[in-house]
Amino acid sequence: xxxxxxxxxxxxxxxxxxxxxxxxxxxxxxxxxxxxxxxxxxxxxxxxxxxxxxxxxxxxxxxxxxxxxxxxxxxxxxxxxxxxxxxxxxxxxxxxxxxxxxxxxxxxxxxxxxxxxxxxxxxxxxxxxxxxxxxxxxxxxxxxxxxxxxxxxxxxxxxxxxxxxxxxxxxxxxxxxxxxxxxxxxxxxxxxxxxxxxxxxxxxxxxxxxxxxxxxxxxxxxxxxxxxxxxxxxxxxxxxxxxxxxxxxxxxxxxxxxxxxxxxxxxxxxxxxxxxxxxxxxxxxxxxxxxxxxxxxxxxxxxxxxxxxxxxxxxxxxxxxxxxxxxxxxxxxxxxxxxxxxxxxxxxxxxxxxxxxxxxxxxxxxxxxxxxxxxxxxxxxxxxxxxxxxxxxxxxxxxxxxxxxx
Numbered sequence: 001x002x003x004x005x006x007x008x009x010x011x012x013x014x015x016x017x018x019x020x021x022x023x024x025x026x027x028x029x030x031x032x033x034x035x036x037x038x039x040x041x042x043x044x045x046x047x048x049x050x051x052x053x054x055x056x057x058x059x060x061x062x063x064x065x066x067x068x069x070x071x072x073x074x075x076x077x078x079x080x081x082x083x084x085x086x087x088x089x090x091x092x093x094x095x096x097x098x099x100x101x102x103x104x105x106x107x108x109x110x111x112x113x114x115x116x117x118x119x120x121x122x123x124x125x126x127x128x129x130x131x132x133x134x135x136x137x138x139x140x141x142x143x144x145x146x147x148x149x150x151x152x153x154x155x156x157x158x159x160x161x162x163x164x165x166x167x168x169x170x171x172x173x174x175x176x177x178x179x180x181x182x183x184x185x186x187x188x189x190x191x192x193x194x195x196x197x198x199x200x201x202x203x204x205x206x207x208x209x210x211x212x213x214x215x216x217x218x219x220x221x222x223x224x225x226x227x228x229x230x231x232x233x234x235x236x237x238x239x240x241x242x243x244x245x246x247x248x249x250x251x252x253x254x255x256x257x258x259x260x261x262x263x264x265x266x267x268x269x270x271x272x273x274x275x276x277x278x279x280x281x282x283x284x285x286x287x288x289x290x291x292x293x294x295x296x297x298x299x300x301x302x303x304x305x306x307x308x309x310x311x312x313x314x315x316x317x318x319x320x321x322x323x324x325x326x327x328x329x330x331x332x333x334x335x336x337x338x339x340x341x342x343x344x345x346x347x348x349x350x351x352x353x354x355x356x357x358x359x360x361x362x363x364x365x366x367x368x369x370x371x372x373x374x375x376x377x378x379x380x381x382x383x384x385x386x387x388x389x390x391x392x393x394x395x396x397x398x399x400x401x402x403x404x405x406x
Contacts, residue, residue, distance in 0.1 A: 001292075004033035005299050008047070009225075009270040011038070015046035016229060016272055018110035020053050028058040035065045037299070041224040045069040045114040075161050076113040080106070082162050083120050086139050090122075091199075095131050097122040098192050099200045100170070100209060101230070107196050108233035115226070119154075119163040123201070125189055126168045129153075136164060148351050170209060171216060174347045176323035178216050184208060184250050195238075203238035208247050210234060214263065215256045219322050219397070220315040221389075222301030232267035239278035248284060258289045258400045265291035266298075293399055310385035317390030321403055 007021075007030055014021045026034075031051065038047035048069040052062060083103065090097050102120045106112040124132055133146055133153075141155035141164060151172045155164040170188075171181045184205075191202040201209060210231050217223035235242070251257045261284060267273035269291070273280065301311065320341075343357040350363040397403040 001296060001299070004030055004037060007034050008037045008299070011047045011050050012043060012225065012229065013270050013272055015043070015050040015114075016110070016233065019050065021050045022054075025056045026051070026054045027056075028061060031057055031061050035061065039065075039068070041226055042116040042118070043226055043229070045073050045116070046109070046111070049111075049114070072116060073113050076116055079117070079120075079161050080113060082160060083164075086135070086162075086164075087198075089139070090132060090135050093131050093135050095124065095128050095135065096189070096192075096199065097124050097128075097132065097166075098189065099198050100167075100206070101213070104195060104198060104200050104206065105210075105230040105234065107198075108230070108237055115229075119165050121165045121167060123167045123170060123188070129166070129168065132166055136166070145351070149354065150347075150351060170213075174344050175319075176326055176342075176344075177219050177319045178212075178254075178322075180326075181212050181216070181254060184212070203234075203241040204243045204246060207231075207234060207238070207242050208250055211247070211251065211256065211260045211263070212254075215254070215259055218259060218297075219318055219402070221311050221313075221318070222297055222393070224301055225298055228263050228266050228298065229271055231263055232271045232273045235264075235267070235278035235280060236272070236274050237277075239280065242279070244279070244281045244284060255402045258287060259294070259402060261287035261289045262291040262294040262400065265289065266295050289400070293396060297393070297396060311389050313383075313386040314390035314393060317387065318393050318397060321394050321397065325403055 007026070011021045011034060031054070034051065035044065035048060038044045044065065048065050051057065052066070080103070087097070087099070100121045100123050102117045106115045106117060109115045122132070133143070136143075136155045140157045140160075141162070142157070143153050143155045143166075146153070151167065151169045153166040155166065156162065169182045170185050171178055173179045173182060185201075188201055188205050191205060192199055193202045194200070195203075200206060210227070214223050214227045214231070217227075247260075248257065251260045264273060264280060264284060268275070268280075275285075343353040343360045343363075346360070346363050347353050350359075350366070352359060353363060394403065398405050
């Protein structure tokens with residue numbers, strides 16, 4: 001890890017404690033790199049505030065990023081202000097949505113609206129889709145296909161930054177790589193609680209979901225450091241209410257044990273995970289794992305692995321590798337299968353395949369056309385680079401024993 005990465009983690013750790021970073025004589029190059037990394041990981045307001053008073057910090061760089069930070073905080077505050085009455089109206093209409101991540105995680109931070117959320121996630125029981133749709137549309141939000149049977153429906157309003165994801169399950173059922181993760185949350189609604197007045201998953205379910213949501217993105221093209229911050233703060237706040245033994249058993253069932261342990265090691269080393277407050281058990285601490293390769297991957301990924309398009313497209317290889325293993329196949333990590341998935345795998349993106357699987361070639365063609373359109377947009381996006389990154393990340397999955405060494 002380079003010096004800017006170290007500075008970034010120091011600043012982020014200080015921000016989570018609401019403390020300044022007392023780093024003397026920070027160079028313009030270091031300051032710019034630090035703030036660019038914070039922006040890529042959607043933690044700019046937190047990091048900016050903690051480095052603002054550093055001695056010798058470049059005033060012009062600070063002015064530029066101060067304006068960006070103010071804008072981001074204002075947008076997040078507006079989204080929160082719009083979301084709360086919407087949530088109240090859903091409850092008044094008889095719906096029982098559970099808020100996951102987003103608002104619940106923001107409440108853990110010293111300054112909640114400094115923690116960016118691209119959307120708000122609501123978990124509902126499928127039979128409540130219609131009443132939720134009615135309330136959301138009354139608030140001016142629209143969705144492209146209200147009749148879609150996809151596991152989630154995205155709602156937005158053209159004149160607002162608000163974006164709502166209405167989840168009928170937490171993971172897409174059709175995914176061979178991670179669709180079976182839903183089995184851990186079948187009875188989640190019956191275990192729901194209120195945290196700070198917000199109906200949500202119980203602490204054990206929520207912690208497991210934070211781990212598995214990061215795991216899902218790790219199987220794709222990666223995830224950013226903000227997810228580890230959420231995990232750490234949630235553990236510190238609700239650790240006494242978490243069934244750590246059950247979570248470890250769930251992680252072992254899906255080969256996520258070492259991955260999860262590595263995230264907690266990162267939290268302990270850099271992000272103030274408190275063994276006392278979190279009750280993080282010895283059984284977890286005893287897991288032998290090197291967190292550094294995961295940390296390097298996280299810092300390189302940006303939020304949800306979107307640091308560049310080559311990395312984003314590398315997920316075709318990693319997902320196929322995990323899917324092949326789940327099917328009991330060996331040596332099936334090839335590019336061909338990643339480019340031409342089954343109809344079931346593509347149903348979420350192309351709902352018409354559910355009733356008309358014979359149109360699978362049409363879906364393949366559309367995916368490939370969109371891929372090459374994206375290729376044309378940027379030079380930082382090449383098939384050869386995607387394959388290289390994908391193979392490197394397959395090796396990383398093997399290192400954390402998500403994939404078997406063949």
